[in-house]
Amino acid sequence: MNKVVSSADEAVADIVSGSRIMLGGFGLCGIPENLIAALVRRGITGLHTISNNMGVDGFGMGLMLEAGMIASHVGSYVGENRRLEQLVLKGELDLTLIPQGTLAERIRAGGAGIPAFYVPTGLGTVVAEDKETRKIGDRNYVLEQALHADVALVKAWKGDRLGNLVYRKTARNFNPAMATAADLTIAEVEELVEPGELDPDHIVTPGIYVNRILVGKKYLKPIESKFIKAGGAA
Amino acid sequence: MTGKERIARRIAREFKDGFYVNLGIGLPTMIAGYIPVGIDVMFQSENGMLGVGGPPTAEQEDPDLINAGKQTVTEIPGCSFFGSEESFAMIRGGHMDMSILGAMQVDEKGNLANWTIPGKMVKGMGGAMDLVAGARRVIVAMEHQTKDGGSRILKQCTLPLTGQSVVHDIVTELCWIHVTPEGLVLTEVADGMDAAEVQARTEARLIVSPELRVMTVDVEG
Numbered sequence: 333m334n335k336v337v338s339s340a341d342e343a344v345a346d347i348v349s350g351s352r353i354m355l356g357g358f359g360l361c362g363i364p365e366n367l368i369a370a371l372v373r374r375g376i377t378g379l380h381t382i383s384n385n386m387g388v389d390g391f392g393m394g395l396m397l398e399a400g401m402i403a404s405h406v407g408s409y410v411g412e413n414r415r416l417e418q419l420v421l422k423g424e425l426d427l428t429l430i431p432q433g434t435l436a437e438r439i440r441a442g443g444a445g446i447p448a449f450y451v452p453t454g455l456g457t458v459v460a461e462d463k464e465t466r467k468i469g470d471r472n473y474v475l476e477q478a479l480h481a482d483v484a485l486v487k488a489w490k491g492d493r494l495g496n497l498v499y500r501k502t503a504r505n506f507n508p509a510m511a512t513a514a515d516l517t518i519a520e521v522e523e524l525v526e527p528g529e530l531d532p533d534h535i536v537t538p539g540i541y542v543n544r545i546l547v548g549k550k551y552l553k554p555i556e557s558k559f560i561k562a563g564g565a566a
Numbered sequence: 567m568t569g570k571e572r573i574a575r576r577i578a579r580e581f582k583d584g585f586y587v588n589l590g591i592g593l594p595t596m597i598a599g600y601i602p603v604g605i606d607v608m609f610q611s612e613n614g615m616l617g618v619g620g621p622p623t624a625e626q627e628d629p630d631l632i633n634a635g636k637q638t639v640t641e642i643p644g645c646s647f648f649g650s651e652e653s654f655a656m657i658r659g660g661h662m663d664m665s666i667l668g669a670m671q672v673d674e675k676g677n678l679a680n681w682t683i684p685g686k687m688v689k690g691m692g693g694a695m696d697l698v699a700g701a702r703r704v705i706v707a708m709e710h711q712t713k714d715g716g717s718r719i720l721k722q723c724t725l726p727l728t729g730q731s732v733v734h735d736i737v738t739e740l741c742w743i744h745v746t747p748e749g750l751v752l753t754e755v756a757d758g759m760d761a762a763e764v765q766a767r768t769e770a771r772l773i774v775s776p777e778l779r780v781m782t783v784d785v786e787g
Contacts, residue, residue: 358613358614358632358634358636358650359613359632359636360629360636361613361629361630361632361636362630384650407690408690408691408692408693409689409690409691409692410688410689410690411689411690412636416688417687417688417689420688421685421688427688429688429690429691430691431691431692431693431694431695431696432612432650432654432691432692432693432696433612433650433653433654433657433658433693433695433696433700434654434695434696435650436649436650436651436653436654437651437654437655437658439651440651451658451699452658452699452700453658453695453696453699453700454695454699455699455729455730456677456727456729456730456731457695457726457727457728457729457730458726458727459691459695489630499647500630501615501628501630501631501641501647502611502613502614502615502630502631502632502633502647503630504614504647504648504649505613505614505649505650506649506650507649508649508651509649509650509651536649553629553630554629555627555629555632555636555638556632556636557632557635557636557637557638558627558637558638559621559622559637559638559639560621560622560623560624560627560638561620561621561622561623
């Protein structure tokens with residue numbers, strides 16, 4: 333078994349316009365930078381994206397937005413992208429904002445074969461409008477549907493040719509859940525290791541969820557909000 | 567001492583040893599700087615971390631290690647990382663002792679609005695709706711009035727809600743307000759203020775607690 337592909341371009345070569353795509357990451361942390369760049373080079377359009385954020389102007393998914401590739405987006409926070417705000421206020425992009433935890437659980441459910449579930453989140457707000465609510469015990473809950481995608485693009489720290497993945501620090505975020513919730517999951521990693529090198533007890537995403545794996549050519553990893561301790565040395 | 571610092575110092579006094587707390591972006595983040603000596607608090611960041619430390623030095627800075635405000639942070643010994651689905655399972659599942667977040671409006675029923683201004687601001691609710699629905703105690707930390715002197719503590723919120731009857735306490739530079747089924751109870755006022763003065767700056771009706779006292783902002787150690 334060998335899921336390794338030689339480049340990000342090869343990995344996304346059969347993704348077509350109009351696809352529903354999940355992209356891992358929180359802000360610019362743990363995003364599949366190389367796969368996004370390859371998608372932009374491929375130039376497909378009409379994509380329906382699912383991702384917590386929308387990058388920033390000029391990086392991450394911001395590049396896809398600027399290339400006019402995105403028709404609709406589901407996420408929880410897009411405050412760092414002014415271009416998106418303009419497009420939405422003008423009615424040129426269909427944006428659905430949902431609570432971050434509900435987004436994460438809808439993705440998890442999508443990968444776990446659970447079609448819908450009840451949460452207390454958003455009760456009495458616009459989020460619950462037109463949704464079934466139900467009293468269980470002494471509390472009311474909102475019914476939320478699972479999310480599933482055609483393609484999930486995720487970023488991990490290390491992986492092997494079987495698709496087993498481990499993540500690094502807060503760059504994990506939405507990546508493991510998304511890896512489970514698509515027909516085709518493509519993982520980019522910083523380092524490819526031999527099967528057996530990753531401690532089986534530490535593997536976060538078992539290879540069964542991953543269809544293709546590649547080593548990212550280059551990682552810029554820009555920091556969105558520089559925050560340094562005053563006074564220098566620790 | 568600035569108003570924001572007074573708020574941060576007062577709220578820090580509420581922490582008990584062993585608390586797990588989520589601090590919102592902005593003013594609430596300042597609270598981490600005033601934890602009383604001898605109290606161990608684990609800060610959670612909803613992007614997937616328990617045990618968030620302070621800001622890094624330039625040498626420690628790591629783009630893979632950020633908080634929910636996308637600021638670089640550090641690890642404290644015993645910290646852990648997890649995915650977003652688990653992060654919100656611990657939030658929704660009632661495991662957080664406290665969630666402290668900012669607000670644009672709060673009202674007499676404990677309703678909170680802090681995520682959108684229709685037609686003007688498209689940002690998103692992030693994790694705020696999950697936090698207020700799931701944390702055991704929700705504290706709003708905010709400046710008492712808007713920049714142009716308007717009230718933020720209203721009879722009824724006019725902006726779209728983040729959560730319905732979710733707020734337990736409201737802390738501003740002027741006072742501490744406890745949300746009860748009977749309404750908003752003023753329990754503390756800042757040094758030099760009185761209940762009438764706070765009420766004059768607040769649209770909502772305040773019930774003055776018989777045990778009204780001066781808000782303490784000293785932090786031991």
